[in-house]
Amino acid sequence: MTDPFSSPGAKIPPKPFTKTEGRREIRSFVLRQGRFTEAQQRAFDEQWPRFGIDYQGGIRDYAQLFGREAPLVLEIGTGNGEALRFAAKQDPSRNYLGIEVHAPGVGRLLNALAEDGSGHVRVYHHDAVEVLKHEVADGALDEVRIYFPDPWHKKRHNKRRLVQPEFAALLARKIRTGGRLHLATDWEPYAEHMWDVLDAAPGFANRAGARGHVPRPEWRPQTHFETRGQKLGHGVWDLLYDRVGP
Numbered sequence: 001m002t003d004p005f006s007s008p009g010a011k012i013p014p015k016p017f018t019k020t021e022g023r024r025e026i027r028s029f030v031l032r033q034g035r036f037t038e039a040q041q042r043a044f045d046e047q048w049p050r051f052g053i054d055y056q057g058g059i060r061d062y063a064q065l066f067g068r069e070a071p072l073v074l075e076i077g078t079g080n081g082e083a084l085r086f087a088a089k090q091d092p093s094r095n096y097l098g099i100e101v102h103a104p105g106v107g108r109l110l111n112a113l114a115e116d117g118s119g120h121v122r123v124y125h126h127d128a129v130e131v132l133k134h135e136v137a138d139g140a141l142d143e144v145r146i147y148f149p150d151p152w153h154k155k156r157h158n159k160r161r162l163v164q165p166e167f168a169a170l171l172a173r174k175i176r177t178g179g180r181l182h183l184a185t186d187w188e189p190y191a192e193h194m195w196d197v198l199d200a201a202p203g204f205a206n207r208a209g210a211r212g213h214v215p216r217p218e219w220r221p222q223t224h225f226e227t228r229g230q231k232l233g234h235g236v237w238d239l240l241y242d243r244v245g246p
Contacts, residue, residue: 037107039107040108074145077148079102132171141175142179147220149183151189163183181198184226186230
């Protein structure tokens with residue numbers, strides 16, 4: 001099989017945890033690469049120059065990158081890209097960024113974007129926390145979406161969850177005042193954890209009130225992951241936060 005990381009931009013992401021000054025730094029993922037098809041490899045070869053963004057570690061001028069000034073929406077953990085693809089087709093007035101470390105999923109998304117001709121979408125194949133810290137200017141984002149992140153359901157692994165106070169503070173810096181944070185999970189203990197963190201986070205207001213959730217908004221499609229979870233008897237919680245304050 002062709003090496004899935006041989007293409008420009010398709011770099012092996014960093015390990016899920018690194019030691020920083022004696023502590024473990026949260027990253028947005030644990031790498032679990034699946035089967036990489038020839039079509040997905042071709043997507044990196046042919047479509048990455050058009051839709052991909054190589055991580056450089058410096059603040060980006062996204063208006064220049066997209067060739068226009070428009071509100072910027074970021075989806076963290078795009079998976080196979082179905083939610084991002086749906087949103088981009090429904091809302092061409094805004095620019096969209098996706099971040100995903102799973103190479104096969106990125107490959108599928110690149111092919112879908114090429115099929116749709118979605119010139120207002122770009123994709124990172126990198127760790128989301130590093131992208132937010134080093135490439136996104138403060139107040140640059142109109143909205144952040146995080147759909148079905150890994151719940152790390154074992155208690156000893158809860159500290160690995162993406163949504164933590166430090167991450168909430170990072171998001172508050174990057175989302176403009178008046179912007180929005182939208183999360184979805186089918187794991188109730190993780191919804192409880194999100195409420196614990198975000199209801200207490202400076203700069204965010206739960207649109208549904210304390211420990212509240214909303215019906216699935218029209219901009220989020222019901223994914224195959226969600227459908228599978230519902231068949232197993234899982235509920236689904238959509239949490240919507242407005243970015244408030246200075």
